[in-house]
Amino acid sequence: MxxxxxxxxxxxxxxxxxxxxxxxxxxxxxxxxxxxxxxxxxxxxxxxxxxxxxxxxxxxxxxxxxxxxxxxxxxxxxxxxxxxxxxxxxxxxxxxxxxxxxxxxxxxxxxxxxxxxxxxxxxxxxxxxxTAAARFLGLRDGAVVDVGGGTTGISVLRGGEVLASFDEATGGTHMTLVLAGAKRISFAEAEAEKLDSDSERDVFALVRPVVDKMASIVNSVLVDYPEIITIHVVGGACAFSEFKDVFANQTGKQVVKPAEPLxxxxxxxxxxxxxx
The missing domain is CATH 3.30.420.40 (ATPase, nucleotide binding domain)
Incomplete structure (x- = not known):
């Protein structure tokens, strides 16, 4: 496929x-x-x-x-x-x-x-x-990070078997909260601005600390799996065009983001x- x-x-x-x-x-x-x-x-x-x-x-x-x-x-x-x-x-x-x-x-x-x-x-x-994301991607070895609205989840796979699975409450909602606080606007206004492609560059500059935290979550899991060299990121909160490069720089891993990650x-x- x-x-x-x-x-x-x-x-x-x-x-x-x-x-x-x-x-x-x-x-x-x-x-x-x-x-x-x-x-x-x-x-x-x-x-x-x-x-x-x-x-x-x-x-x-x-x-x-x-x-x-x-x-x-x-x-x-x-x-x-x-x-x-x-x-x-x-x-x-x-x-x-x-x-x-x-x-x-x-x-x-x-x-x-x-x-x-x-x-x-x-x-x-x-x-x-x-694990569901890995199933669609046909992934048997590596790490899958699902960056959702509320959480960042990671599963480590080897030979199709899930070796570790972890989740922390950091996601797109936290991006919106940071944006709302930085610009002193309502949550609804910040969410609309976050989803506006014309504002993407300015928005990402403000929410980048959240992405850095997501990367630190992943790093804390992968420290026990040094053989993992590739991370597959999915989920709506990773849709920013700069997300992949920032995540790669922070984790030191190859990062793959598919089309339509949501x-x-x-x-x-x-x-x-x-x-x-």
Whole structure:
């Protein structure tokens, strides 16, 4: 699978609210990934060969740092997104997987699963976010860093096995808070400015200390794995064009950032194995 091409195709399906042509779908059930992020909810739909069929995103604050803070709001949002996708596809979506940040409390993990089931899905599995990203990327060796709205999660892999998984509450929300404080504006105004591509250079200069902290989190994990030379960064908070170079300078590692980094984990979530 060409991951870069797949990401761009999936981004196009979301952007144009469209679906892949029915005649191109592989035989078998459609699979759904539910990514309940701090800033974005993403539902991805793949066919039986893990090719994108449809997708949808929704800005939301129903989850914070992997914890559901508005249960009914989360259920309604996921249910509405599911219904919109079903209308586009002309068929029901019945089975879905979800993801959590590494090291999350079991109770929070159960709440994520409950949201998926309350939105009328059968829950296929719950996987940690960096592992889901590694699954999409086809990564067996190296480190995956998922920089989300609320947390920075890292998984270290060797031979396809997860050797270590760690998560800390530093993410895109912290960038917004730093920006709001520096410019003395509201959180909402800072979030809008952070997402404005025309302001990217000035914004990144102010939020760079947060990126440095993210890199220090990664370094603290990788100190025990000197053989790791490549870091794959995903997640919406790493979308800044300068993020990759700053992260490489701070970690001393080769850093790979795919196209559409926000969409890597949702696609990996939906690539769950079908039950025998």
């Amino acid at each position: 060409n991951t870069e091409l797949t990401l761009r195709e999936f981004a196009g399906l979301i952007r144009f609210r469209s679906t892949a042509p029915v005649e191109q779908w592989a035989d078998g059930p459609l699979k759904v990934g539910v990514d309940l992020g701090t800033a974005n909810l993403v539902l991805s739909v793949l066919d039986a060969q893990n090719r994108p069929v449809a997708g949808i995103t929704h800005r939301s604050s129903v989850v914070r740092d992997g914890i559901v803070v508005d249960y009914m709001g989360a259920v309604h949002a996921v249910r509405n997104m599911k219904e919109e996708l079903e209308a586009r596809l002309g068929r029901p979506l019945t089975r879905a997987a979800a993801a959590i940040p590494p090291g999350i409390h079991p109770g929070s993990s159960k709440a994520i699963g409950n949201v998926v089931e309350a939105a009328d899905f059968e829950l296929a599995e719950i996987v940690d976010e960096p 969409l890597v984990t949702p696609l990996g979530i939906a690539m769950y194995p079908e039950a025998a």
